[in-house]
Amino acid sequence: MKPLRNSHLFFATLAGLCLLGSSLAVADAPLEGTKPAQWRVLWTDDPATTATVSWSTAARGENHTVRYRKRNSDEQNSIQLADSGRYTGGEFELYYHHARLSELEPSTAYEVQMVSDSEQSPVFYFVTAPATTRPFSILHGGDSRSDQDARRRVNTMIAEMVASSYDNDDEADDILALAHGGDYIVSGTKMDLWSMWLSDHELTTGPDGRLLPLIPARGNHDKGKPFNEVFGFPEDDLNYYSISIGPDVRFVTLNSETSTAGDQAQWLAEELSQSRKSHCWLLTQYHRPVYPAVKEPGAGLKSWVPLFEKFNVDLVCEADGHNIKRTVPIRNGKHDETGVVYIGEGGMGVPQRTPKPERWFLQEPGMADQGHHIFVLTFQDATLTGKCVLEGGKVRDEFSRTARAQPLTQ
């Protein structure tokens, strides 16, 4: 047995020394002991300089760290300790680990490896957001809660879309991140369901080990403590926050599942007032639609829409309805070319509902349909182009918005 142990030791040491080695893009990693699994990168703070690298283990373990360094460099690894704990979720035992990386360089690929006691993940990488103007794309989708097969197919499609976006010289199609508008699972207090979602999320990892940063929003099915534990928020966080993706795009995530008025509306007013002055593009995402294609409007219609219109938000990304929709531009409750466009409403793994296309805000040039889908939002110069891509790759809807303000550095 001794030679075998030695050879294990040799390879473990080699792996530790050679973080750079070829990575294995593994999906559905088993939850065994302290083997890192359910890997993900979260963007909830400045994504040019920070990111949270997160994973799960079946056993509590003792030491949880991320090794990281610039990709393809011979720099020495930096080590970041993780914040760890047990996910709240009844008898289902699973542990979270969040390594919060900071002081990163913009537009830079970092390779990362999660280490829990003597176990280590494959080597992955992610790329920080730019700090200077460049064209790029992000994905938006929502509602992945009740059709696991579809969820897995959509996640696989996302990984393929991301990989092919880097397969050419066109910078504009490069997908930097995925914004998820909520309703990840059916019952937000059930950690066994979260665990399935987290393992399925591994499928968004590229074949070369690229982790797609996630910008999460809370849905009505995501009630309970696990949401903050899964996405690395502080325990009592209310999940509204904004990030800049490059100097031109301000992406504001709201929480339709707590009071939309009061503190949140006040925060939103201040946020939009400031960011309208400094950013070319203002986008918001949240779960419950205010101009829904199926259901009744959420409370944001009163609390937020006047602010969207006052500060000329460029695009609003909604979820929850389980359909495809794009509204006409809306101001003061009417079609108005100077108004705000709303897209949605979730198709990352839920049976689709039949929309009500007779609603005034879905008339041409708006639209409504159904089908599993993801939106690709591309920012290039003074144009935002949106595409609704169906499972299988067909583009169901395409639209564009012209910037109301100029990009900062063009």
Ligand SMILES: [Fe+2]
């Ligand atoms: Fe919902």
